[in-house]
Every structure is written in structure tokens, then in C-alpha cells.
Amino acid sequence: MATIGADLVRQMAAGDREAFAVFYDRYAPVVFPLILRIVRERADASDVLQEVFWEAWRDAPAYDAARGSPEAWMVTRARTRALDRIRATRRRGDTFVAPLDEGLAAPHESAPDAAERAADRGTVMSALDRLPDVQREVIELAYYAGLTQTEIAERLKQPLGTVKTRIRLALERLRAVVKTSA
Amino acid sequence: MTHEPYDTLAATYAVGALDGQERADFERHLADGCDVCEAILRESAEALAALARSGPPMVPPPAVKEELMRRLAATTPARRGAARPRPLVWAVGTAAAVIAAAAFIGTYVAARYEAQLGVMARESAALRAKVEREMAVLREQTDVYANAADLLRDPQTQIVTLRGLGPSPEATGRVVWHPVKGGYVFVANLPAAPPGMAYEIWTIGDGAPRPAGLFQVDPSKRGAHRIDPVEGGKPVKVFAVTLETSTGVPTPQGPMVLASAK
Numbered sequence: 306m307a308t309i310g311a312d313l314v315r316q317m318a319a320g321d322r323e324a325f326a327v328f329y330d331r332y333a334p335v336v337f338p339l340i341l342r343i344v345r346e347r348a349d350a351s352d353v354l355q356e357v358f359w360e361a362w363r364d365a366p367a368y369d370a371a372r373g374s375p376e377a378w379m380v381t382r383a384r385t386r387a388l389d390r391i392r393a394t395r396r397r398g399d400t401f402v403a404p405l406d407e408g409l410a411a412p413h414e415s416a417p418d419a420a421e422r423a424a425d426r427g428t429v430m431s432a433l434d435r436l437p438d439v440q441r442e443v444i445e446l447a448y449y450a451g452l453t454q455t456e457i458a459e460r461l462k463q464p465l466g467t468v469k470t471r472i473r474l475a476l477e478r479l480r481a482v483v484k485t486s487a
Numbered sequence: 488m489t490h491e492p493y494d495t496l497a498a499t500y501a502v503g504a505l506d507g508q509e510r511a512d513f514e515r516h517l518a519d520g521c522d523v524c525e526a527i528l529r530e531s532a533e534a535l536a537a538l539a540r541s542g543p544p545m546v547p548p549p550a551v552k553e554e555l556m557r558r559l560a561a562t563t564p565a566r567r568g569a570a571r572p573r574p575l576v577w578a579v580g581t582a583a584a585v586i587a588a589a590a591f592i593g594t595y596v597a598a599r600y601e602a603q604l605g606v607m608a609r610e611s612a613a614l615r616a617k618v619e620r621e622m623a624v625l626r627e628q629t630d631v632y633a634n635a636a637d638l639l640r641d642p643q644t645q646i647v648t649l650r651g652l653g654p655s656p657e658a659t660g661r662v663v664w665h666p667v668k669g670g671y672v673f674v675a676n677l678p679a680a681p682p683g684m685a686y687e688i689w690t691i692g693d694g695a696p697r698p699a700g701l702f703q704v705d706p707s708k709r710g711a712h713r714i715d716p717v718e719g720g721k722p723v724k725v726f727a728v729t730l731e732t733s734t735g736v737p738t739p740q741g742p743m744v745l746a747s748a749k
């Protein structure tokens with residue numbers, strides 16, 4: 306399915322700076338909160354955002370629409386680069402993990418943001434909200450905090466198999482939510 | 488070799504949590520070519536992208552874009568062909584560029600809308616079916632349901648889920664809401680209000696909650712009520728229902744029984 310987003314990437318691959326500007330305007334507001342959620346400092350998040358979009362420009366010729374949407378392409382890249390950033394700035398074994406009950410909330414969120422999020426959740430129904438707590442927890446730890454299955458098992462004092470099963474069930478659920486809405 | 492263990496490995500890999508020997512084994516398996524695992528990874532990436540989108544947008548500092556555009560201009564001077572053929576999509580891109588220049592967030596909304604069109608369409612379809620089922624049950628409220636069903640055909644219409652709170656955890660509700668035309672609230676599993684009491688619906692935007700009408704539920708614990716549009720089409724961020732005296736109150740006083748998000 307051709308989307309405007311995929312067309313923009315194609316135009317970027319041809320060196321079209323205007324297409325890049327539009328692409329940025331479309332996807333930066335999606336990936337910026339994710340980056341901020343992971344790195345937590347606005348200045349760091351801005352650096353990572355710039356790096357991520359610079360790479361998108363550079364790698365645009367390699368983008369293959371059959372392998373995923375431009376959005377997934379950007380989100381995957383943003384998450385990876387954000388985790389690279391916290392791993393570079395934090396000592397090993399000292400991985401910062403946001404309180405779990407904070408959920409997806411960004412740090413220092415203002416009241417209007419919270420209200421907007423609430424309204425958004427009401428209308429869009431966050432896929433994460435549909436997960437049982439134990440599944441949501443493993444997604445938080447793996448996806449947002451960058452912990453490995455072994456680290457998660459230690460942290461939760463659960464067998465590795467349990468952690469893996471929860472991740473699988475969580476992702477199946479998330480995928481089902483996306484699939485049924487696609 | 489059976490495929491089974493790879494389902495779990497693929498999921499764990501998709502969230503970046505696979506480590507040790509398992510990671511090495513799985514990457515070897517991927518390198519050998521496995522359509523099933525690749526599909527799991529692809530769908531997982533889309534699901535995680537949808538998750539990223541499900542929060543509110545955040546406009547990044549303008550300096551980031553300015554710096555990027557400077558870098559682009561500095562390093563890619565003349566890659567653009569002068570007389571490159573421009574397909575129709577290019578026209579769309581150009582139009583969007585104009586919008587982007589005028590209103591950053593406007594472009595974002597367009598992108599978001601495009602991405603969520605599918606979500607809304609599916610939810611609308613399911614809810615339309617539900618509304619239609621409920622229409623049959625509640626003939627006395629045919630007007631409300633017919634108007635709501637009409638409203639659902641408008642692409643601007645949103646469907647907001649209400650969840651039961653404190654005194655009525657079983658209660659559920661939906662608001663079919665159009666920013667200009669207003670909308671309807673439908674509730675189910677809500678106990679009848681005690682004598683002298685009624686349910687009051689509130690729209691909450693930036694200011695104080697606005698009373699948006701009083702309603703009662705029928706013996707089947709269902710109710711429906713029209714919600715007038717907010718003056719000036721101001722956005723409603725939360726819908727809530729409280730239990731109040733049957734004449735209504737200007738600001739919520741009684742217990743909240745339903746709300747659109749918590």
C-alpha cells in the first residue's frame with residue numbers, strides 16, 4: 306500500500322529537501338515523545354532526534370516499503386538511537402528504569418498534556434492500556450528501558466520462561482490491536 | 488526442526504530483549520530465511536509504532552529542524568534534478584509543505600489522521616453495528632440512535648469510550664462526538680439513579696467542566712442522551728458522568744460514575 310509517507314521517503318532518496326521537511330513535520334512529533342520517554346532529558350532528546358532524521362535522510366535510498374511503514378522505520382530507529390544514548394551516558398549496570406506506574410507518561414508533563422493524553426487515550430485507546438499489568442510491565446522494561454530478558458527476569462524475580470511468555474503474549478496482543486484496526 | 492520455539496524468540500527479539508546464545512541462534516535462524524519470523528518482526532514493529540503514536544504528539548524544539556535543513560543544504564548541494572518529472576504524489580507533498588510552513592501541527596494532524604483512519608474506520612464499523620443492535624432494543628430512543636448513526640458517517644466523528652468508576656465499575660459507555668455537531672452519550676450497566684437523583688454528563692476542555700445534560704437509565708440499565716456542541720467548537724478532552732440531584736448542578740458535586748479516561 307503506497308502511502309504519502311513512503312512517497313516522501315522516495316523523494317528524499319532522490320535528494321528532495323522539501324520532501325524531507327514535510328517528512329520531518331509528519332514524523333518528528335511522533336518519535337520525539339518516544340525519544341524523550343527513553344532519554345528523559347530534553348536536550349539529549351533533541352540531539353537524538355536530529356541524529357535520527359539525519360540518518361533517515363542518509364538511508365532513504367535503502368528504505369523498502371515492503372518491509373514496513375515509514376513510521377515503523379522511524380520509530381524503530383528512534384528507539385534504538387535513544388537507547389544508545391542512555392547506554393553511552395550511564396554506567397553499565399546502572400540502567401535507569403522509570404517507575405512502572407508512570408506508564409507512557411513523559412517526564413515533567415504539564416497538566417494540559419495530561420488532559421490531552423487522557424482524551425487521546427479515550428478516543429484512540431492506547432494499545433498498552435489493553436494489556437494486563439504483567440504484560441505491560443515487561444514491555445516497559447524491554448522496550449522503553451532497554452533491559453534484556455535476563456535483566457528483566459532478575460528484576461522481576463521471575464523465571465526467564467515466564468518473562469518470555471509475557472513478552473510474547475504482550476506483543477501478540479499489541480499486534481492484534483494493530484491488525485484489527487488496519 | 489520445529490518452528491515453535493521461534494515464536495517466543497521472535498517476540499523477545501522484536502522488543503530488543505533477546506540476549507546470550509538464544510540471540511545468536513535466532514539471528515542465525517533469521518539469516519537462513521524464515522518468512523514466519525520475519526512477519527512476526529514486521530508486525531511487531533508496526534504495533535510498536537502504533538504504540539508510539541497512541542500518545543499525544545509533542546512538537547520538538549524548532550532548532551532541530553533548522554539545524555537539519557542547514558546540514559542538508561551544506562552537504563547535498565545539487566542532487567535535485569532540474570526537470571524531474573513530478574507525479575501526483577509530488578503535488579500532495581508540495582501542498583503539505585505549504586501547510587507545514589503555515590502550521591506545523593496542522594501537518595501533523597493530517598499525518599495522524601491518515602494513520603488512524605484505519606483505526607477509526609474499524610472502531611466506527613464495530614460501534615455502528617453495536618449502535619444498530621441497540622437501536623432495535625431501545626425503540627423509544629430511535630431518534631437518538633438514528634442521529635448518532637448518521638453522525639458516525641461523518642469522518643470527523645470520534646468515538647470515545649467511557650469506563651465505569653468507583654460506585655459503578657460495571658458501567659460502560661460510549662460518546663459519539665463531533666466537534667461541531669456535538670454528539671450522544673450511550674451508557675450500559677449503569678444502575679438506576681436513586682429517587683430525586685439523575686446522571687449528569689460533563690464536557691471537560693481547558694476550563695471548568697461544562698454541564699452537558701441530565702439523563703436517566705431505563706430498567707435494562709441503559710441510557711442515551713444528546714450532548715450539545717461546545718461553543719466555538721472548543722476541543723473536549725474528557726467526558727464524565729456524575730450522579731447529581733435530578734435538577735442538575737452547574738459544577739460536578741456527586742460521585743463520578745463514568746469517565747472517558749483515567
Ligand SMILES: [Zn+2]
Nearest residue numbers: 493521523524
Ligand atoms: Zn522462524
